[in-house]
Amino acid sequence: MFAQLANWLRDGPVVVCSVGQTQGATPRKSGSRMLVSSASTSGSIGGGLAEARVLARARSMLDEDGERAILDIDLAGQEQSAGICGGRMRIALRRLAGEAERLRVVEIASALQSGHRVPLPGEWLGGDIEAQVAVPDVRLIVAGAGHCGAALCELAAHLDFETCVFDSRSELLRGEAFARVAQRSDQLDAVSAWLQTGRSVQAVLLNRNFEQDIALLRVLCVRPPCFLGMLGSPRRIAEVRRALPEFQVQLQDLVAPIGLAIGAQTPHEIAVSILAQLIEQRRGC
Structure with a gap:
């Protein structure tokens, strides 16, 4: 403003x-x-x-x-x-x-x-x-530029977030859904840099595979954001936790599966459920 x-x-x-x-x-x-x-x-x-x-x-x-x-x-x-x-x-x-x-x-x-x-x-x-x-806008780190990540960024553009998007698939980051994001990168080092800020930071993991979840969490757990959430089934979430024994303390606050329980199924419905939870957290509700 x-x-x-x-x-x-x-x-x-x-x-x-x-x-x-x-x-x-x-x-x-x-x-x-x-x-x-x-x-x-x-x-x-x-x-x-x-x-x-x-x-x-x-x-x-x-x-x-x-x-x-x-x-x-x-x-x-x-x-x-x-x-x-x-x-x-x-x-x-x-x-x-x-x-x-x-x-x-x-x-x-x-x-x-x-x-x-x-x-x-x-x-x-x-x-x-x-x-x-x-107060500066909350920095929202979105890890994953697939269908759900694209929908999340489209809607977040209207909600006073400074959005940064990571995905190792650089070709996806050129999509129209990410035209209004502040920063985008296919390098993990960028995620580490995005955490170095005076802003409040919220991070959402919407990765396509288990290995990418692990790689991102190894970075995010070094300087945990004020909100950390991950999309996935209970089995996948449990496997991710087991793969990171050195970060069990940091992962105690991991919100997984992320999103309010509204029966969301489509990418935009999932994005709505996630953004509602992020707004709830940043407003201190």
Whole structure:
């Protein structure tokens, strides 16, 4: 989002709408953001009437040159409420414009791209809200570029992952499904390098054979990601564990078979079940 914001600021002012404090049931929580320019919007602070009110205020700021605003959104279901969820949201709006502001956003985007967290003071966000921290996207390492790997990468492109794909079959990595991944490689050394980051890392093994599982796990267990999952039958999973006696401690947290139990069968159904589990883990549900 910050990279997109930097690009939009080349064309004119942009209002950044940030969810601050929330109470009770609300559609989005602190740290959710939406960008509003004269021509476009990106992101969401919750949809419905609440977002419509925020969008209207942001548009007025673009027209009137207002720099900061705070909106308190009541969702208690009363006559003037924006919904019946029952909670409350405070939204900070900050109008950004000019080269100095754009360069500051470029710095933020660059730091996030490098895997660093970036403090965002409440005043910079728009006023009377708590300071926040912008967190870089989770790095998702996908091992296996077959049908399931391709489906997983297609869907992950919409879910704020920085996706890296490994497969020893380099010809598969040129497929359209991998056009939006950040990095792809047919070399195991690349997987080791992908683990060297300040980002949170999740890794999914969707390999075609037992031997590739073993090779990847020998690399991944040296610096275990925060989530490690593998697709496979109970017998295959048991054989993989037995083949790696030196990594039994690290493999205690291996999620296998990966994916929520929704009866998935097709590659895209399997991808949905896996991504749901990854989102659950990264949200701390």
